[in-house]
């Protein structure tokens with residue numbers, strides 16, 4: 001069994017005061033009770049909720065719904081959704097120690113360096129560790145093999161979920177995106193009714209309309225035009241393939257074709273993630 005590492009690997013969190021038992025792979029008292037199913041037993045954690053480990057990465061092109069499914073998983077598992085874009089924005093708005101450096105990069109329209117991203121990410125994982133978080137869902141990261149390699153040095157990734165959606169539907173969905181200019185919430189005005197064709201599944205996705213107080217304040221993001229969306233998809237596919245290959249080789253990649261909107265996709269995703277029971281237990285416990 002691989003060494004048990006929660007959030008940061010020890011050398012990256014040596015400054016933290018923490019119980020060393022979190023990091024030992026022995027844990028014999030838990031070891032004996034966690035093999036009630038076929039296949040590889042789930043990794044052992046000290047998570048009081050169960051014996052699963054949730055150090056996950058979500059891959060998928062912009063607009064596929066990574067944030068939506070990650071936030072639903074947060075509700076289910078309590079595992080935070082960490083989007084590197086948000087980390088950059090938070091550091092800038094909170095005038096954190098890296099914000100002068102970041103401001104310069106952003107003002108010059110450059111890409112934020114791997115070094116800054118890893119600094120922010122390590123800081124975020126340390127904070128999570130001290131709050132007792134039992135994992136994370138990374139979104140928007142890693143984007144390159146190099147980043148994936150560094151990530152492997154910083155922490156241990158248990159599973160990489162590659163979310164995929166029929167491309168014409170994805171484009172339509174991206175073009176339907178709207179943001180409320182007042183509260184910043186996202187909506188979608190696209191009403192998708194794609195017929196099954198050429199082996200592709202039919203899909204019906206109703207729009208996600210805003211409440212009345214947002215309806216008059218909707219704006220379309222400047223980069224949600226058709227040529228930009230199509231180019232973004234092309235670039236994403238080209239760049240993501242090596243990263244997908246990297247995790248496929250490690251045996252950690254779970255390919256997941258979204259069968260439609262949230263109502264169809266969510267139960268299937270839970271099934272693919274082996275979380276149906278989790279779902280059920282949470283529900284019956286709440287009932």
Ligand SMILES: [Zn+2]
Nearest residue numbers: 180182183214
């Ligand atoms: Zn609003």
